[in-house]
Amino acid sequence: MTQTTIPDGSAAPRPSVPDIDWANLGFSYIRTDWRYLAHWQDGAWDAGHLTEDNVLHISEGSTALHYGQQCFEGLKAYRCADGSVNLFRPDQNAARMARSCERVLMPAPSQAAFIDACRQVVRANDHFIPPYGTGGSLYLRPFVIGVGDNIGVRSAPEFLFGVFCIPVGPYFKGGLSPMNFVTSGYDRAAPHGTGAAKVGGNYAASLLPGQEAKARHFADAIYLDPETHTKIEEVGSANFFAITKGGSTFVTPSSPSILPSITKYSLLWLAEHRLGLKVREGDVPIDRLDEFSEAGACGTAAVITPIGGIQHGERFHVFHSETEAGPVTRRLYEELVGIQFGDREAPEGWIVKV
Structure with missing residues (x-):
């Protein structure tokens, strides 16, 4: 797995952005350059890192695969007229993820760790944020999954917390059309x-x-x-x-x-x-x-x-x-x-x- 830590995104190389029609984006997967991963083991989350690898390498016995021990979130980053970037209410997504994790017996990242991971991913993929005025945004998908060698119906021995992003347009075609x-x-x-x-x-x-x-x-x-x-x-x-x-x-x-x-x-x-x-x-x-x-x-x-x-x-x-x-x-x-x-x-x- 290729792993590169770039805490503020400034050290990330900026490859050319694919030829994206910003005004006509749909809601489908587009591979971006960087995503975040943290690993929970022995009772604690590690420091986490940004990686270019968009493939998860997990045990075949992972509880996420067999027993549905997983949860996810969705939030967006928006390019403003002055060029700055807004995250909309990420604290609420962090709180909801914590509740979801509690319901299916998983450790949740702290609110600070959740927001920091989202900010790292947005900064590292800044060139994928749709320009202001196109109506597009950068959709973030945080998730927590149970992983590790296991076969019994019980909570996983290890967990992954990840965040990836994709540029998106309206979920339903036609925008504000009934x-x-x-x-x-x-x-x-x-x-x-x-x-x-x-x-x-x-x-x-x-x-x-x-x-x-x-x-x-x-x-x-x-x-x-x-x-x-x-x-x-x-x-x-x-x-x-x-x-x-x-x-x-x-x-x-x-x-x-x-x-x-x-x-x-x-x-x-x-x-x-x-x-x-x-x-x-x-x-x-x-x-x-x-x-x-x-x-x-x-x-x-x-x-x-x-x-x-x-x-x-x-x-x-x-x-x-x-x-x-x-x-x-x-x-x-x-x-x-x-x-x-x-x-x-x-x-x-x-x-x-x-």
């Missing part, structure tokens, strides 16, 4: 299970219903609560929100099996403090969609995707429009993205400069 979704009869997660942890098993469970939704020409599946199948929980791999008729209240589901989206909680704050809306976390019954004038999916990858309509059984419900975002959704999007790219004032602690 997309249609269909409710699924499958469950994304079980009651009292791992739905609130960002672990891979939750996403593996979503592959089949997602494929079936797309085969029916919908963007993705909407998952209902696993106990009663009467309330909206998540939209594909994103959280759900809606705006009540009259535009007075921002509503988002509340459930122990929903992943607590950092984007969603940022939108809750912005809706209340910047847009002056009432906010509510609570049940969103699938048979009461008529109460809402707008709806959307939100998350780090998707940012905000307006929902044009939802197919549930034989009924197709349209919100604001199937062709354009509603006014409140657009204002929320502009406020959030403005903060991320440094064009609008950020609440205290939301931005970490790289």
